[in-house]
Every structure is written in C-alpha cells, then in structure tokens.
Amino acid sequence: MGVPAPPYPYAGALPVGGVDLRRGVRIALTVLLWVNVPMLLLVIGARGRHRAALQDFLDSGLSLSAAREVDDAEAFAVGVDFLYLLLIAATAVLWVIWFRRARLNAEYFAPGTHRFGAGWAAGAWFTPVVNLWFPKQIANDIYRASSPAGPHNVRKGLLNSWWTLWVTGMAFSLVGSATYSGADVKIRARGYDASAVEDDIHTLMTGVSFTVFSRLLFLVAAVLAALLVGQLTKMQEQRAMAGPQAGFPQPGYPQPGYPQAGFAQPGHPQAGFPGYPPAQPGPQPGSPYGPGGPAQNPFGSGPAGY
Secondary structure, three states: OOOOOOOOOOOOOOOHHHOOOOOHHHHHHHHHHHHHHHHHHHHHHHHHHHHHHHHHHHHOOOOHHHHHHHHHHHHHHHHHHHHHHHHHHHHHHHHHHHHHHHHHHHHHHOOOOOOOOOOHHHHHHHOOOHHHOHHHHHHHHHHHHHOOOOOOOOOOHHHHHHHHHHHHHHHHHHHHHHHHHHHHHHHHHHOOOHHHHHHHHHHHHHHHHHHHHHHHHHHHHHHHHHHHHHHHHHHHHHHHHOOOOOOOOOOOOOOOOOOOOOOOOOOOOOOOOOOOOOOOOOOOOOOOOOOOOOOOOOOOOOHHHO
C-alpha cells in the first residue's frame, strides 16, 4: 500500500521579502510634496504682484515709475520661479524612484498582467507626447495589482482627480508661457512703442493669469499627490500580507491543477525539483538490501560521499 501524497500546499500570505516596502523614499517624497504647497503660494503671490504692476502701468499712462515697478515685480517672480523649479526637480527625482518601485511591487503581486515594462514607469514621464497617457495607464495597472480587494474592486477616485488636475495644470502652464513670451518679444521688438504696447501688455496680463491658474491647479494636485502616495503605499502593504488573489498568477506558487515541485499529486506522476533526476524505485521484495534498499549517496557514487 503506497504512502498517501501530501496535501496540495496552498500558500497563505505572499512573502513580504519580495516586496520593497522601505519608507525612506516615500517619506522624503511626501515631505517635498507638502513643501510644494507653501512654495506654490509664494509663486502665486509673486505672479499676482506682477500682474497688478502691469495693470498699474496701464492705469498710469505708461509712466516710467510704473515701468520700474513692473521690472521689479517681474524680477521677483522670476527668482521665485527658479526656486520652485529646483523644488520641482528634487520632487520629480523622488517621484520617479517611488513610482518605479511601486511598479516593481505590482509586478510581484500580479506578474505578466501589466501593459508596460518596469522601465516605462520611469521613462514615460520624460517621453514627449506619450507622457500624456502612458503614466496614467501604468498607474491604473499598479492600482489593480495592488488592490487588497482584488483587481475588479479598485477605487481610483484620488488617482483620477490628481491626474486630471496635473494634466490640466500643465496645459494652462504651457499656454501661459507661450502667451507671455510672444507678447514680451513683440514689446521688445517694437521698442516699447506707446501706440501698440497697450494691447501687448494686456496679452502679458493674460499670460500671467494663465500661469497663476496653472499654479493653483498644481497646488491642489500636490496635496492629492501626497495623499495618493500614502494611499498606494498602504494598499501595497496590505496586499503584501494578503493571500494570492484569483485571476493573478502568483510567484513561487503553482497554479491549481499543477503539481508542486517535490510532491506527488493525485493523478500526476511523481514530481521532482528542477535540475534533479526523479526518484528511482526501490528494490523489489527479495533484494539483498531489504525492502528499503541502501541509502543513496546524495553526492554521487564515490567513496564516503566524495
């Protein structure tokens, strides 16, 4: 009578060792995202002062004193924009590192279910044109794979709101920069001709208004991004401690209906470990070694196991 095969070894929680849950980058990124809020308030204030100076310049009949106020306000706004650019650069570096790490974790949760490779989690942000939708599709896949409730029960309201604000803010920022730059070039080319400069100044004010509105959108987007980082991190922590989900192949575990390496399954031949030969049948009754046979040498047939 044969020895019954051991039960099918269903896995419990996913091994956390395969998921990168280090908090350093996430904490630093969250801090920088919150620092963006007061920085953006400063940018909005500086650009608001710039627009007010342009309006005063028109109201004063293009006086020299008002023109100097415009120059001072513009110089201050440019300086604040430079500081904001440095902050954005630091935030972007940490964001890409964190986002790619989240993508790698998601691959562990649901291997082979993502539309883009892990490299796109970093490169998509810097690739023209496709950066308008590739990052969002990657984020959607990450959310589905990381959802503790399963891929078909994912709440993406925060993700969708953040993405909408960010893309809209980028559009208004580009329009504002193009509008302001075009009017500024005309003013300088005409040598501040009083007969035409008034319309150009109105165009400058329009460009500044677009820029201010874009910064307001970025401010709200920064708050949502900080919340999003916390939300996705919590989802991945919970997902790492949860069991395998239906519909997702799990790393290290066979799918139902396939034998586990090293264990015999009902209706399946004896399975072995990769790289090792299958177990040999023992001696038949009457063998000089008895029913169990001699102990096998795991290192080969040499003397003393060498």
